[in-house]
Amino acid sequence: MKKWILSAAIAAVVGVGSPAGAVDVESFIKRDKFNTIKISPTGEYLAATVPMEDRTVLAIIRRSDSKVTANFAMPQHNHVADFVWVNPERVVISMAEKLGSLDQPQLTGELYAINADGTRPENLVGYRVQSAGLQTKIQPKKVEAVAAFMVDDLPADDENVIISVTPFAADTFSRAEKMDVYTGRRTRVASAPVRNASFITDNRGVVRFAQGAGTDRVSKLYYREGEGAEWKLVNDESSSGRIESPIGFAADDKTAYLEIENTQGPNSIVAFDVASGKRTEVFRDANVDPGGIIYRPYTGIPVGVDLADGRWTTRFFDKSAPEARLQKSLEAAFADSTVTVTSQTQDGRLALVRVSGDRNPGDYYLFDTVAKKADFLLASRDWFDPEAMHPATPVSFKARDGLVIHGYLTRPKGSATGRLPMVVMPHGGPFGIRDYWRFDDDAQLLASAGYAVLQVNFRGSGGYGRAFEHAGARQWGKAMQDDITDATRWAVAEGHADGSKICLYGASYGAYASLMGVAKEPDLYRCAAGYVGAYDLPTMHTDGDIQERASGETYIEEWIGPRAEVAAVSPTRMADRIKVPVFMAAGGEDRRTPIQHTKMMEQALIKAGKPVETLYYATEGHGFYRPEHQREYYTRLLAFFSRHLGGATASAAKPAPGSAAK
Numbered sequence: 313m314k315k316w317i318l319s320a321a322i323a324a325v326v327g328v329g330s331p332a333g334a335v336d337v338e339s340f341i342k343r344d345k346f347n348t349i350k351i352s353p354t355g356e357y358l359a360a361t362v363p364m365e366d367r368t369v370l371a372i373i374r375r376s377d378s379k380v381t382a383n384f385a386m387p388q389h390n391h392v393a394d395f396v397w398v399n400p401e402r403v404v405i406s407m408a409e410k411l412g413s414l415d416q417p418q419l420t421g422e423l424y425a426i427n428a429d430g431t432r433p434e435n436l437v438g439y440r441v442q443s444a445g446l447q448t449k450i451q452p453k454k455v456e457a458v459a460a461f462m463v464d465d466l467p468a469d470d471e472n473v474i475i476s477v478t479p480f481a482a483d484t485f486s487r488a489e490k491m492d493v494y495t496g497r498r499t500r501v502a503s504a505p506v507r508n509a510s511f512i513t514d515n516r517g518v519v520r521f522a523q524g525a526g527t528d529r530v531s532k533l534y535y536r537e538g539e540g541a542e543w544k545l546v547n548d549e550s551s552s553g554r555i556e557s558p559i560g561f562a563a564d565d566k567t568a569y570l571e572i573e574n575t576q577g578p579n580s581i582v583a584f585d586v587a588s589g590k591r592t593e594v595f596r597d598a599n600v601d602p603g604g605i606i607y608r609p610y611t612g613i614p615v616g617v618d619l620a621d622g623r624w625t626t627r628f629f630d631k632s633a634p635e636a637r638l639q640k641s642l643e644a645a646f647a648d649s650t651v652t653v654t655s656q657t658q659d660g661r662l663a664l665v666r667v668s669g670d671r672n673p674g675d676y677y678l679f680d681t682v683a684k685k686a687d688f689l690l691a692s693r694d695w696f697d698p699e700a701m702h703p704a705t706p707v708s709f710k711a712r713d714g715l716v717i718h719g720y721l722t723r724p725k726g727s728a729t730g731r732l733p734m735v736v737m738p739h740g741g742p743f744g745i746r747d748y749w750r751f752d753d754d755a756q757l758l759a760s761a762g763y764a765v766l767q768v769n770f771r772g773s774g775g776y777g778r779a780f781e782h783a784g785a786r787q788w789g790k791a792m793q794d795d796i797t798d799a800t801r802w803a804v805a806e807g808h809a810d811g812s813k814i815c816l817y818g819a820s821y822g823a824y825a826s827l828m829g830v831a832k833e834p835d836l837y838r839c840a841a842g843y844v845g846a847y848d849l850p851t852m853h854t855d856g857d858i859q860e861r862a863s864g865e866t867y868i869e870e871w872i873g874p875r876a877e878v879a880a881v882s883p884t885r886m887a888d889r890i891k892v893p894v895f896m897a898a899g900g901e902d903r904r905t906p907i908q909h910t911k912m913m914e915q916a917l918i919k920a921g922k923p924v925e926t927l928y929y930a931t932e933g934h935g936f937y938r939p940e941h942q943r944e945y946y947t948r949l950l951a952f953f954s955r956h957l958g959g960a961t962a963s964a965a966k967p968a969p970g971s972a973a974k
Contacts, residue, residue: 335761335950337962340753341942344692346371349676351664353610354400355657357381357428358664358689361392368392370405372428382430393419396462397655398493399470401428404436404462421459423475425493436460436496437475453496463488464513467610467658474501474519476511482861483507483527488519505543506532508863512558514565515612520586521558521568527862529870531555535568535586546589554778559605560612569594569614571602573778581617581629594629597621601775603748608635609656620775622706622718623749624650638663638681645686650750664689670722671701673751696751700725702759704749707766709802711795715771715783719799720747721808722755722765732764733813733957736800736829736837739767740820742792743784743871744774758817761950761959766803770795786873788821788849789828789881796825797833812838813957817949819843819935820905827883827894827913834891839956841895841949844934846905847913848885849878857903884909887916893923895952897945899932925952928972 347368349360359372368391372382384392384405393408407422422438435441437460441453457480464474473493478486488502488511502511502519509524522534522543533547533556547556554573559581561568568584570591579602581595595602597619604618606626615635616628626643628636635653642651642665652666654676661682668674673693677686704722711717723732735758739747747767755765769775770792772784784792796816803809815838816826823845830840846852853875858864872878879885894917898910907928917924927948929941936942947962954961 335757335960335962337757337943337946337950339693339695340757341939341946342693342695343939344673345690345694346692348394349664349690350395350397350655351657351662351678352397352400352428353658355662356400359395359397359403359428361395363391368408370395370403370426372403372426372430374428382426382428384424384426384433396465396473398425398465398473400658402426402432402470402493403428404465404473404493406461407438419459421461421478423460423462423491432494434494434496436491436493437477437498439480441496454498460491463511463519464517464612466517469517474511474513474517476509483863485509486511486524490517501539502536505534512560513612514561514568515563516565520561523557525549525863527866529863529866533558533570537586546584560607560614563611563613571605576777576779578777581614595627597627599776601777603775606635606639608633609660610658618652620746620748634660641684642679642686668751669698670704670749670751671756672696672698701751702756704752704755706749709799711771711791711798713791715780715795717768717770717795717799718776719766719768720749720752720755721803722752722759722767723808724759724762724764727764729807731807731810733762733959734764734766734800734803734809734815735953735957736766736768736796736803736814736816738770738796738816738818738822738825739773740818740822741774742770742772742821742825743781746773746775754817757946757950758953758959761953761961763953763957763959764803764808766799766809768796768799770799785871788824788872788878789832793825793828793832796829797836800833800836815839815841815953815957817841817843817953818845820845823847823896823905824883827890828881828886830892830894831883831886831889834889837892839893839895839952840890841952842910842913843897843945844899844902844905845896845909845913847883847909849873849882850875851906851909851912852878855906855908884912884916887913887920887922890917890920890922893925893952893956895925895927895949897927897936897948899934899936900928900930901933904934926972930972 343363346360346362357372362369362371366388370384370392374381391408393406395403395405398404405424407420409420423436426433439457441455458477460475460477463476472490475491476486477489486504486509489498489500491498504522506524507526509522511519512521514520518539525531531549534543535546536543556570556572559569570582570584571579573579578600580593582591582593600621602617603620605614606616608615615633619625626639646667649667649669653663654666656663663679665677665679675691676689679686702722702725704720707721708718746769758765772792804811816829818826823842826840826842830837896910898907900907914926950962
């Protein structure tokens with residue numbers, strides 16, 4: 313299939329635009345042509361989620377003539393979040409919605425379905441399901457306030473799927489149900505023995521594992537022998553000291569596979585004999601946890617793992633497996649790239665392949681496994697030329713206590729060596745989150761302005777084992793912050809950064825670390841920028857969405873620290889120590905880090921006589937969603953850095969409606 317044919321089909325749904333700007337901010341905020349694309353089981357169709365101005369739609373395209381045969385769209389502010397081909401003709405769709413004045417869409421737990429030819433659209437489950445009427449004795453669908461998510465699409469059953477169903481309440485019990493994908497009729501097949509549970513089925517579609525945690529956030533894993541059998545506890549984190557997570561079954565259903573934490577070092581994949589309970593390690597990397605599980609197509613059988621040890625690599629339990637051979641041939645064809653088989657036809661003939669990397673946001677190819685031929689289909693962001701973008705290099709160093717810390721250094725194209733003005737960019741989260749070797753919009757935008765960008769997977773980050781993550785517990789402003797400081801000094805010592813021109817910038821926890829960094833090391837940095845940040849840690853105990861759940865209260869206490877102790881590591885209480893200019897942005901509908909954090913920080917800086925700039929949007933949440941808000945934010949951010957580091961700016965942009973800038 314030629315590139316222009318499929319591009320035209322997508323463009324017919326979404327339209328196209330053109331970038332502008334000195335540093336081309338527009339190209340970074342411009343919506344992807346599509347978010348997700350998958351091939352149907354017979355290969356007759358491609359389905360793609362297409363972002364539009366006020367909604368995200370699902371477009372189904374017939375491959376033979378590139379005709380859009382179905383276009384699933386809900387009213388304004390509704391977005392297709394994901395979808396699954398449940399048989400060759402039908403797609404089940406999960407939804408997100410722009411709720412209230414919040415701009416970022418939120419998952420609603422609704423499932424819809426539609427045929428590839430556009431017929432038989434159906435609301436299967438969710439809060440918008442309507443009763444068939446008081447006069448109807450047999451109700452085809454339950455009318456209840458629940459959130460539902462896919463567990464197993466049952467490849468051998470074209471009419472039913474297994475879903476998890478959770479009432480709209482905090483820290484509640486889920487149930488697993490079999491649902492008819494044409495009528496929405498549901499039958500309960502299992503009830504969780506633990507709160508906040510997820511389910512895993514075997515190859516017959518029988519729910520066999522449930523994993524969850526109560527308000528104490530202690531993970532428990534339960535197993536049952538079959539339909540109707542009693543649940544048995546097979547792992548309790550409070551006694552074993554580790555989390556064990558089921559990832560699937562072998563073909564005979566006699567062996568299950570678990571990902572388990574280790575006392576030291578990365579996680580392992582173990583084979584779990586369900587009859588004897590014996591565990592046998594089948595895979596463990598020396599440096600990183602499994603970053604993703606590779607499954608045999610149209611099964612739940614794990615066959616390998618993705619690893620993010622610097623760049624992405626793959627490892628297979630059986631190197632002679634057909635999936636391993638396919639991956640090896642694709643990686644040879646697309647060297648220096650991350651290659652992912654995103655979907656396949658049921659006969660294995662055609663594979664949809666995503667090729668991406670540090671300079672490539674993602675190209676899709678259709679690979680014929682028999683003819684050994686890859687045809688280019690579409691680029692999600694074809695306005696970026698990978699050759700013009702900026703390379704990211706995996707780096708590592710030892711922190712002051714000897715712990716090895718990993719990260720990524722992005723340098724402007726053509727500047728392989730030499731000292732540059734640098735932006736140190738700690739990630740959000742912070743726990744269990746990490747940076748990866750990929751196309752990072754913020755890193756690429758800042759490199760386009762002439763800066764080196766350093767991303768740091770400080771202790772507490774995910775992906776490096778339980779001990780590494782837990783080393784960050786209650787270390788806000790302490791050892792986690794020291795890792796960022798040590799990373800900065802490493803970059804100067806190695807000749808990457810001009811020690812007189814370094815700024816901090818991050819979002820959420822990264823914003824906290826940026827403001828804390830200039831408070832704790834007032835002579836190391838030239839400026840700091842924070843986006844939707846948490847700056848007053850005692851406020852984390854009283855305001856926001858985390859502490860609204862009992863399990864969230866436990867999380868704050870165990871991982872951030874007791875309210876009486878965290879004031880000492882709150883930037884709001886240390887404004888007098890900050891010597892450099894600060895820029896902050898926040899949204900009025902942010903429930904994760906409410907806007908009051910930023911306003912408190914602003915007032916503390918003003919009171920201390922420190923230079924501060926702010927940008928507020930009343931309707932935005934934890935990250936700006938609307939393009940016009942993003943445009944003004946990044947334009948202001950580049951101007952701020954330019955004044956203090958000397959890099960390029962964006963073209964002038966008019967203030968967006970609804971902003972409050974100072």
